Amino acid sequence: MTGTINIQIVTGDARPIFKQIVDGIRMEIATGNLPQGAKLPSVRGLAMQLMINANTVAKAYGELTAQGLVEPRQGLGLFVSEPRQLLSEEEQKKRLTTAVNAFVNEVAYLEFEAGDVLTEVEKALTKLQGANSASDKD
Amino acid sequence: MQTCIETHGLTKRYGKKTALKDFTLEIQQGGIHAIVGSNGAGKSTLFRMLLGITTPTSGSARLLGQDSRMLAPEVRGRVGYVNEEHTLPLWMKARQITAQQKSFYPQWNQSIHDEVIGYFDVDPEQKVAGLSRGERAGLNLAMALAQAPDVLILDEPTLGLDVVARQSFLEALMFTEREANTTIIYCSHQMEEIERVADQLIVMEKGMLKNNSSPDEFVARVSYWVGDFANGLPAKNTIPGYLTHRTIDGNHHILVADQGDDFGQYLKQNGARTVARNAVNLERAVNAFLTKNHNTPDSRV
Amino acid sequence: MFEIYKSEFLRYRKWAMLATVALLAGYGFLAKLKPFLQANEAQTAVTYMILIGGALVFGFVQMMLHRRNNHWTYLIHRPLAPHQIYTGLALAGATVIGMVIVVPWLIMVGGIDAFSETVVDMRHYGYMLFLLLCCLTSYLVGTLTALNPSKGSILLAILLLLLMHPKPQNNFLQYAPMIVAIAVLFALNLISFKPDLSTYVKRPWAIVLMAIPMSYAMTYGLALSTTIYYHLPLLIMGNHPDDHPVDGSVSYLWSLDAPQQIAYALEGSTHPRANYYIKQAELADFGYIGAREWNDLPRRSQLHTLDAQYAITDPETNSIWQFSHDDMLLVGYSQTRKEPLGAIGMRGFIDSVSRAENADRFTEIPRLAGRGFLTTQNTIYRIDFKERRLDIKHQLPEGERYITRPEIGEHYVALVTNKRTLLFDPRVLQNDYDAFEPEYEVTHPVPTEGFAYIDTYRLVDGYLFLYRGNNLFGFDQPGTVVLHAKLGGENETIFERHFSKQKHPAWIRHYMEMVSPVLHIADNAYFSALEPHRWDYLTPGEILGRSYPKEIYWIAGILMAVSAFAAFLMCRRHRLDRAQTITWVLLCAILSLPALVAFFLMNPLRPEPHEA
Known part of the structure; x- marks a missing residue:
């Protein structure tokens, strides 16, 4: 399908x-x-x-x-395909930095404490992993 | 691979006005090549010279390997041309024109014609004069594609079409099943269309070739810098790759071509207190090229 | 090509039908006003203007519609050679014109032929062909004007003058030049019909075909230009010879009253009775006789529009008589009884056209003059319709022919022949049975080419004749002759005065010859070949035999050399290649100034920008 x-x-x-x-x-x-x-x-x-x-x-x-x-x-x-990493560690680091910068840029002006922000990020990441593991079972 | 279009030092002068200046371009077979340029950039002159309707002042133009000044009927048969007016004999019925065109083109492919016409609502018994602009464009495209040309030149084909007709036109152009690998030269002012259809982007300005690459590569050529200059901008003609610039809230927003990250250093060395680099989209990049030499007040691009 | 033809014809089909119906309606309306086939100058002129002018405009508009930017690309950019595309378009145009010209004419003439007693000859049908060929010529000039970048293309309409003005002596000469003109124009159109319309024709043969008619048209343009640098300045300064006759020239006579003219013509005469004649002239009745040879000598099967008279009607018998070119008989028809009345042949009345023998048929087309007079070149007949009699009223000896119509004056009826002037008592016209006998017979003292009319002064003992002309004593030899025609047949030349002065200087009088001797000779040669009987169209031999004032030869030669040299310089400036340069230099050397003007018309104003 x-x-x-x-x-x-x-x-x-x-x-x-x-x-x-x-x-x-x-x-x-x-x-x-x-x-x-x-x-x-x-x-x-x-x-x-x-x-x-x-x-x-x-x-x-x-x-x-x-x-x-x-x-x-x-x-x-x-x-x-099966998830596997083709990018080099350095490249991955670089992309993470870019993504974090963009994210920080977005949330910087919001009236959240850093802790609140981190909690939300954690929640989102957990959900993402949950979804991935769920799909693995198919 | 065959070279579809080839010009060398092509120049056309009308009296004192130069419509095309030392224009050298080579287009290989395949793909959709979009040509953008402001009005009067010389696009029409280029097409007219390629089709042999205008004689160059100097230089040469070749279409499918043959000198444009003496195109054989056989070569003309392999090159489709659709203009923005979708000129068709107004007094004839759609069916009659199709039959006429069919008789001229031995490679005529009726199924292509039918498929394209399916995107539009054209009654074959209707006279062309009674067709809407969109239907006329559809009929024209259907015939142009059914001729199975090696090269199809579309000169602003969606000009004046409504949203629906424009969408049908693009779909029919891009997704009609074709046997031949038609090279399409697509000329438009619609950046949105260009972004969707173009494999290659050709930028013309004031009769000169400014770019011939993929749209992505073109966008990558342009960078957008914002700087805060205490003593004002250096003289424009000393800025490397300078395209356009405007002043917003005291900050100078500069678009430059073909500059790397070290351009930030250059700005700092020339009086910028802070420097930031922004991304540009295709439209802005193209506009920057096209407005480069136009004198505009600082408040406008 | 056929597809192009079909599509193009489709485009104009409705218009063609509309024009056909409109023309038919126009013809129908005309037929109500007067006999449809009766020649009428106004009608002919209007017809020509509408049809031939219309064809020109149609050709121009047709191609202009195609040459709009995108339309032109649509038309030319297809797998067809340009000459096939043009042929398709032109054939469609020709079909439209053919339809508009032929259909209404056939309906009208065919209808008249079938449903009335009116004489309809082959030539009435043939006129359709003449009109059609004229229209096709102007149509092709129209398309050429739209397609060729030369600003002078429209001047090729001058070809129409060459085709329509002459009255050729036979049908071959009528139609052959038209076919040639159409072929030339078609070839020029084909070579002009190319993807890039802004480029000028470069082929030597095309240059020649286009430059010659254009140069010919320019001779008229140059002749008109004398107004600007000769006539106007003189008029402004108040010295123009029209206002200030030159004493000592023939034109000076115009400023004098009739009696004084005799005195002026007798100036320097040693004739003993000169003063007597001057005094007599003051008392005399004055008149004049036209003596310019008529140039409408009718020929068999000529265009009916050239006929001088449509028919003779006799009110007494209420009958109409028309000359049939097919039968060479005068065919009669009774209006009251609506039935044929037979015919009149050279030997008199015949009961019916079918009974005519060859000896009955006229050998030339007679002119119908007045009520019941027929004149051939050397015989005047009088018809008596009631008695059905044809009488010879006057006949000239072999070798002599009438050159004008009979002139009816107050005191005389005059007949001018190529040799003599004959004056008759006007009462002879009423005399039914006798032949005319002249009272005076005056042999022309000089050839008839030299004078256009004869002034007459009626004296107690005859007439004084005054002849005048700028070429009276031969080419460029102005003069006057005073002659006394005496009652009783004796004539005496009183005095021949030769004038040394002319109204205009030689370069104005012989402007055409000076500006382009070759075109002048060719023009005359063409017209004299078509109409050999016209004395005023000269053969090349006749022109070359003339002796012009010396300066004319010099100026003509210098103009030819200068034109050729200027053409050479211009060719260099326009970077024309060798063949083109040779063509133009030769054209200008042969055709002189008009060809140089054609060069400017057939090349861009400024040399095209060009880089190596």
């Missing part, structure tokens, strides 16, 4: 469309909407869904494959 992907792309965003797709699918996988082993829509199908050039989807799929999030099966299409 082909997984349905619930992502939106926005034109006029600073992120190129292919990046938005990569991010979107990564989030879908992270939230468990696309469980491991789920089949991704065809390039053409997703292109039609998003009304974009199929080459852009192909490029995004390439990126996802390179990151190891999905894997091609001969003649069948792309499938969500």
Whole structure:
């Protein structure tokens, strides 16, 4: 069964469309909407869904494959692969820093204590892990 | 691979006005190549010279390897051209025009035609004069694609179309099943469309080629800096890669091309107390290129 | 090509039908006003203006609609060679024109032929072909004007003058030049119909085909230009010879009263009775006889629009007689009894057209003059409709022919032949049975080409004739002759006065020859080939045999050399290639100034920007 992907792309965003797709699918996988082993829509199908050039989807799929999030099966299409880390430790650190910076930037002006913020973050992360482990059982 | 479009030092002057200046461009087969440029950037002149309707002042233009000044009917048959007015004989019925076009093109593919026309609601017995702008655009596209051209030039094809027609047009253009690997040259002012359709982005300004790369690479070329200058900005012509700039609340917002992170250092060395780098989207990057040489007051881009 | 034709015809189908119906309605209206086939200059002029002018505008508009930016791309950018596209469009245009010209005319003429007694000859149907070819010519000029970047393209409409003005002596000469003109225009259109319409024609053959008619048109333009640098300045300064006749020139006579003219023409005469004649002239009744040879010599099967008279009607018998070119007989029809009345042939009345023998048929088209007079070139017949008689009233000896219509004056009826002037008592017209006998016979003292009319002064013992002309004694030899025609047949030339002065200087009088000798000769050669009987169209031999004032030869030669040299310089400036340069230099060397003007019209104003 082909997984349905619930992502939106926005034109006029600073992120190129292919990046938005990569991010979107990564989030879908992270939230468990696309469980491991789920089949991704065809390039053409997703292109039609998003009304974009199929080459852009192909490029995004390439990126996802390179990151190891999905894997091609001969003649069948792309499938969500087992979670494994392809990025180097250094790269991972760099991305974490970027993400934290962006997050801090967002919450800095809110009237929360640092403790409240951390609790919320913890909750969100626990939920994410729960979802992942739930999908593992499928 | 075949070179679809090739120009070398292409120049066109009308009296004292230069419409195209030393324009060298090569487009390989395949993909959608978007051309953006402000009005008068020379897009139409370029197309006219490619189709041999205007003779270059100097330089050369080649279409599918043949000199544009003497295109054989056979080459013309492999190049589709759709203009923004969707010029069609107004006095003919849709069915008659289709039949006429079909007779000219040996590779005519009726199923492509039918599929494209399916996106639009065109009554074959209707006269072209009675079709809406969107229907006319659809009919035109259907015929252009059914000709199975090697190159299809679309000059602002969605100009003046409503949202629905525009969406149908783009869908039909991108998703109609085609056998041939048609190279599409897509000229538009709609950044949103460009972002969706373009594999390659060609930027023209004042008759000159400013960019020919993927849209992402193009966006990466442009960086957006905000600086707080105590003694004002250095002279614009001394700033490397300078595109545009405006002053907001005393801060100088500068867009530059082809500068790395060390540009921040440059700004600091030239009187900036604080420097921040922001991201830009495609539209802003394109606008920065297109407005580069336009004299605008500081309060506007 | 056929698809283009079909689509283009579809575009104008409705308009073509509308125009056809409108024209038919117009014809129907005309037929109510007067006999439809009766020549009428106003009607012909309006028809030409509407149809031929309309065809030109149609061709122009048709191509202008196509050459709008996007429309042009749509048209030209397809897998068809441009010449096929043009042929398709032009054939569609020609079909529209053909439909509008042919259908209403066929309905009208066919209807008249079938349902009335009116004489309808082949030539009445043939007129349709003439109109059609004229319209196609102007249509092609129209499309060329829209397609060719040259600002002078429209000047090729001058071809219409060359096709429509002459009255050729046979049908071949009528139609062959039209076919040639259409072929030339079509070829020029084909070569002008190219993807980039802004580029000028470069092929030497196309340059020649276009430059020659354009140069020809420019000879008229240059002739008109004398107004600006000759006539106007003189008028402004108050020295124009029209206001201040040059004493000592023939035109000076115009400023004098009739009697004084005799005195002026006799100035320097040693004739013993010169003063007597001057005094007599003051008392004399004055008149004049037109003597300019008529140039409407009718020919068999000529266009019916050229007919001088449609029919003779006889009110007494209430009958109408029309000359049939097919039968070469005058065919009659009774209006009251609505039935044929037979025919009139050279030997008199015939009961019916079908009974005519070859000897009955006229050998030339007679002119119908007045009520019941027929004139051929050397015979005047009088028809008596009541008695059904045809009498010869006057006949010229072999080799002599009438050159004007009979002139009916106060005291005489005058007939001018190529040799003589004959004066008759006006009462001869009432005399039914006798042949005309002249009272005076005056042999022309000079060839008829030299004068346009003869002034007459009635004396107690005959007439004084005054002949005048700028070429009276030969080419460029102005003069007057005073002659006394005496009662009883004797004539005496009183005095021949030669004038040394002319109204205008030589370069104005012989402007055409000076500006382009070759075009002047070619123009005359063409017209004289089409109409050999016209004395005023000169063969090349006749022109070359003339002796012009010396300066004309010099100026003409200098103009040719200067034009050729200027063309050479301009070709260099426009960076034309060798073949084009040679073509233009030769054209300007041969055709002189008009070709140089054509060069400017057929090349961009400024040389195209160009980089190595």
